[in-house]
Structure formats: C-alpha cells, structure tokens
Amino acid sequence: MYTITEILRMARVKYSAYPHCLAGNIYQTDANQLVGSYKDLRAFRKTDRNYASWQAHHVLEYDDLDRLGIRNHAPAYNDQLCILLPKQAHVKRINSILRGDNPPKYQATARELRSAYADAYELMGDYCGGGEAKIRKELLDIISAEFQKLGVR
DSSP states (O other): OOOHHHHHHHTTOOEEEOTTOOSSOOEEETTOOEEEEHHHHHHHHHHOGGGTTOEEEESSOHHHHHHTTOGGGSOOGGGSEEEEEOHHIIIIIIIHHHHHHSOTTSOOOHHHHHHHHHHHHHTOOSTTSSOHHHHHHHHHHHHHHHHHHTTOO
C-alpha cells in the first residue's frame, strides 16, 4: 500500500496543500493539477462550485490494476491517487484513448499500458494552466512511481 503524498514524492512531483480546500487532503502540483484521493476530490467538488462538474480521474486506472494482477497491493478504489479534470477531458479524451488503445476485456502488459497512458496524456492539453508538457510529465511520472511502488516492471 502507499499514500498519495508518498507517490508524489517518489515521482518527484512538487506539490503543496491546496489552500481553497475545506474537505479532505487536496494538493496542487507545480503544473496546477489538483490531486487527491478519489473520495476527497469528490467531496471537494461539492464545496467549490467552480469544480462541481469536474470529475476525479484515477491516474492509474483501477481496471488496469486488475489486468496487471496488482490490485490487492494498491489502496482501495476510493483512496487511490486521482486528478480533477473537466468532464469533457475525462470522458471524451482520456477514457476514450485509454480504452481504445487497451480495451479492458483484453490482457495488457505494463509496457502496453505505459504506451496507452502516454498517448492519452498527450491529449490532455493545458486544462489547468500549468503547461501542456509539464502536466503530461507529472502524470507519466506518477504512473512510473505507482508502477515502481507496486513492483511492476
């Protein structure tokens, strides 16, 4: 098991507590991404109308933990590391690319999943004002840290 801050430190993603959060542990990265557990991000959305329609996205998808046979080594679904995304970016871009490249009904290797995440996060854009390249790097570094912590090669 691991904590969100442990993964952020392993990934060398600079972050600080998000000052406008009244519920849970939400962090803001150098690229302005809001990071927290699925549970905390969902609670936060209810307290800030600016984010009410945004969605929590598991940086490393829960289904992929199953596909790699490592779900039992990861935190529970509600406690896993997520970012807050505009609904359109989550549903139309990220999920469609991830599932198009690697449909959940098929097996996938860590290498194939890394490639799918790289493709998906290539299309993130500058959704939070932190810079497209910086956003993508943070996300891919988080994936690498989670894989490392979970023993995936």
